[in-house]
Amino acid sequence: MITILPLAAGAAIYGFAFGLLAAQVGFPWWGVALMSSLVHAGSSQIVAVEQFAASPAVIGAALASAALNLRYIGIVASLSDILDGLPLRFKLLAIHITGDENWALTMSERAKNPTIGAPFLIGSGIVMISVWTLSTSFGAIVGSNLPNLEEFGLGFAFTAAFIAWQEGYGVGIPDCFLG
Amino acid sequence: MSTDFWVLIFVLAAAAFSIRILGLVAGDTIKASKHAWILEEIPGLIIISLVAASLTGQGLTTWIAAGAALAIAWLSNHVIWTMCGGVAVFALLNFMGSQGW
Secondary structure (H helix, E strand, O other): OOOHHHHHHHHHHHHHHHHHHHHHHOOOHHHHHHHHHHHOOHHHHHHHHHHHHHOOOHHHHHHHHHHHHOHHHHHHHOOHHHHOOOOHHHHHHHHHHOOHHHHHHHHHHHHHOOOOOHHHHHHHHHHHHHHHHHHHHHHHHHOOOOOOHHHHOHHHHHHHHHHHHHHHOOOOOOHHHOO | OOHHHHHHHHHHHHHHHHHHHHHHHHHHHHHOOOOOHHHHHHHHHHHHHHHHHHHOOOOHHHHHHHHHHHHHHHHHOOHHHHHHHHHHHHHHHHHHHHOOO
16 A cells, blocks of 8 residues: 555646645635545646636636546446446446546556455555545645746656556556566 | 636546446456456557557657667566656756757
8 A cells, every 4th residue: 555655756746736726716725625636637737727827718727637537437447347336436436536647547556456445445445546636736826836847757757657657557568578 | 716727636536437437347347357357468558558558659769768678677577777768868868959969
């Protein structure tokens, strides 16, 4: 479970940046917290708020956001085995708190150890949604007086993590490159 | 907070949750069909898509760091080592670039 913490740290940086953006558009910190806890879809929240800032048409922002979220059809569908047998309320909780990071971590760990299941998914999901909600709210409160954390490579953490997980699925370096 | 903000938040929340529900229904439907094997392939497919989307249009620094991360992942098969190594290479390349090396 501790493996979710570096990912949570990466999400916190994005969350903080999103909070700054949302505050500039006019969202109060509690509005940002409400959105983060109810929507819980980082990249689509960023796109929606950017769209909303450019043109305050809710439909356009919602459609742009929904298009980004379509991958969750596949992500949640792939959880079918993990969620099997859970009461409906736990299924609904689990799919709401599932994000790219805790989903990929759960599937990667499950590929190594089939006993990994719903408790791991839900536990890591609770960590991620809590960190996301708190960091976005904090970003909205604090304002824009921090250095650009992207240049220190922290934003690259997600890409590196996904590269590690694809190794777990056997999508590694083609044999022709290995001699 | 104006009405538009409230509407945006609740429309986004409804859309996001509806898509997740759709995934839940799709998963159960596919699992009960002869195409259940698709569910086994989805995770790898989505992860590769996320990596590709992360790298598309990025500069040389990101691609070199991605190559380093891939090498570390291949050698260690460990998420944290891969993240630390990839981030370190990325930061080092940025530092070298800022120093004019």
